Amino acid sequence: MPLSERKKQILRAITHDYINSAEPVGSRTIARRYSLGVSPATIRNEMADLEEDGYLEQPYTSAGRIPSDKGYRFYVDALMDPHKLNEAEIRQVQSTLRGEHSQMGELVHESARLLAFLSQYTALVVAPNLSHGAIRRLQLIPLDEWNVLLVLVIDPGFVQSHIVETTRSLQVEEVARINDFFNRRLFGVMAADISSTLLGEMREEVRDEALMAEALVLLGRGLGSLNKEQVFLDGTIHLFNQPEFKDIDKVKVLLNILDNEKVVWDLLNDTLGNSGIRITIGSENPHEGFQHCSLVTASYELDGHVLGKVGVLGPTRMNYERVVTIVEYIAANLSELLTDAGR
Numbered sequence: 001m002p003l004s005e006r007k008k009q010i011l012r013a014i015t016h017d018y019i020n021s022a023e024p025v026g027s028r029t030i031a032r033r034y035s036l037g038v039s040p041a042t043i044r045n046e047m048a049d050l051e052e053d054g055y056l057e058q059p060y061t062s063a064g065r066i067p068s069d070k071g072y073r074f075y076v077d078a079l080m081d082p083h084k085l086n087e088a089e090i091r092q093v094q095s096t097l098r099g100e101h102s103q104m105g106e107l108v109h110e111s112a113r114l115l116a117f118l119s120q121y122t123a124l125v126v127a128p129n130l131s132h133g134a135i136r137r138l139q140l141i142p143l144d145e146w147n148v149l150l151v152l153v154i155d156p157g158f159v160q161s162h163i164v165e166t167t168r169s170l171q172v173e174e175v176a177r178i179n180d181f182f183n184r185r186l187f188g189v190m191a192a193d194i195s196s197t198l199l200g201e202m203r204e205e206v207r208d209e210a211l212m213a214e215a216l217v218l219l220g221r222g223l224g225s226l227n228k229e230q231v232f233l234d235g236t237i238h239l240f241n242q243p244e245f246k247d248i249d250k251v252k253v254l255l256n257i258l259d260n261e262k263v264v265w266d267l268l269n270d271t272l273g274n275s276g277i278r279i280t281i282g283s284e285n286p287h288e289g290f291q292h293c294s295l296v297t298a299s300y301e302l303d304g305h306v307l308g309k310v311g312v313l314g315p316t317r318m319n320y321e322r323v324v325t326i327v328e329y330i331a332a333n334l335s336e337l338l339t340d341a342g343r
Contacts, residue, residue, distance in 0.1 A: 003055075003074070009036055010046050011055055012079045015067045019317055022243040024064035069282035069316065072294070076279050076320050083321040085329060089118060097333050107337075109232050111310055111330055116235025118326045121314035122258070124295075126268050127230040128307035135189050138182040145169050231264050244292060244315040257289045258313075268297065268309050277328055282316045294318050298327045300334035307338065 003011070013034045017025045027044035030036065036043065047065050050056045055071035058064075067075065085093075096110055108127040115123030137153040146169065151161045185202065186194075236258055245251040257263055267287050280295045296318075297311035310331050312323050 003050075006036070006038070007046055007050055008079060009034070010043060011050060011067070011071060011075065014047070014056065014065060015071065015075045015079070018066050019319055022317060024059055024066050026064035029064065066317075069284065072281045072316055072320075073284070076281070076324075080321050080324070083325040085118075085325060090329075092118075093330060093333055097330070097337055107334075108230070108308070109234075111334060112232040112234040115310060115312055115326065115330060116238065119312045119314070119319075119323050120235070120238050120241070121312045121318060121323065122236050122238055123232075123234045124264060124268060124297075124309075124311045124313055125232045126265075126308040126310075127232065135186045135194075138186050139179050140164075140175050140182075142170060142172070142175055148175065231261055231268065233258060233264065238314075242315050242317075244317065253289060254293075263287065267295065268311060277324060279320065279324070292316060294320075296320070296323045296327050298331035300331045300338065302335070302338045308334075310334065 010030060013030050013036070014025045017029065017033065027040040027047060030043050031038075031040040047056060050071070051058060051065060054068055055074060056065040057068045057071075059066060093114060096114055097107065099110070108125050112123040112125040115125065135152070135154055137151070139151045139153075141149040141151060143149055143163065146166055148164050148166065148170065149161055150164050181202075189198075236255060239245045239251050239254065245254070267285075267290065277296070277298045280297075282294060283291050285291060285293065285295065290313075292315060293313055294316045295311055295313050297309050299306045299309055301307060310327055312318075312327055314323070
């Protein structure tokens with residue numbers, strides 16, 4: 001049966017109060033703090049109905065009620081009000097993400113720090129697999145007589161660079177000739193298409209075998225680092241600030257899980273192919289160890305293709321209104337930044 005408007009008001013009030021206080025909420029508290037126009041006895045009866053229908057739980061006898069996973073789900077789907085970031089928070093996001101980030105990892109790590117700071121929960125961010133990006137430039141830059149910097153630029157403008165220690169002194173003409181070959185042969189080629197055949201062709205075309213051997217090794221290493229998504233975490237210390245995790249043994253278990261990159265990747269991979277915001281609450285999460293947590297994620301994209309995810313992990317008693325706004329805003333800014341870089 002659909003919930004009546006009064007039951008919705010009571011469920012919203014209990015959820016708000018419990019998120020703020022972390023204490024079970026009673027009927028007298030609701031009557032005192034919220035102008036619902038009914039007596040505590042009526043509220044108590046409605047709360048009993050909500051508990052019977054699975055929207056509320058009573059953690060122990062004679063206590064007030066708290067939202068169940070089903071209650072949180074109804075709240076985020078039907079009762080949650082939009083939240084707005086203040087001007088200072090908006091400026092912080094803009095200035096941090098639009099700073100100088102030559103490496104994709106730097107930008108993603110900054111995004112994780114922002115998410116953790118603004119939400120005061122744990123942030124998880126997936127850096128994209130750039131193997132499908134087109135090579136914009138591969139260039140050797142002489143540093144001194146024996147060292148050159150190998151710079152690989154892949155759309156939408158992210159840079160991988162490695163210092164190559166050569167086996168002999170390089171002439172300026174040699175570097176110019178090799179750079180010219182790189183530009184003619186590799187410009188616009190998808191990183192994923194750099195096969196062993198193409199690398200062998202490059203070795204045959206460029207006469208300087210010693211330098212090419214070094215360059216090819218580092219090129220392969222650089223491309224190899226692009227062929228998988230990376231997961232960045234920040235703000236795990238915030239778990240200790242939540243009453244749900246005051247039990248040290250309980251939080252240790254969760255921290256050990258978060259230290260396992262494969263588990264975290266699996267957690268995020270469930271939502272990686274989906275665009276838009278997604279909220280997974282408590283028991284909806286199939287991964288063992290996260291049943292007392294909620295995860296809010298959003299995708300960031302380039303030209304309509306999902307590149308990665310940003311997310312916030314916290315207790316089921318998280319401030320969903322604020323977290324959803326933060327996650328959506330940072331994801332949108334990442335998408336806009338990627339689009340600008342690709343122009």
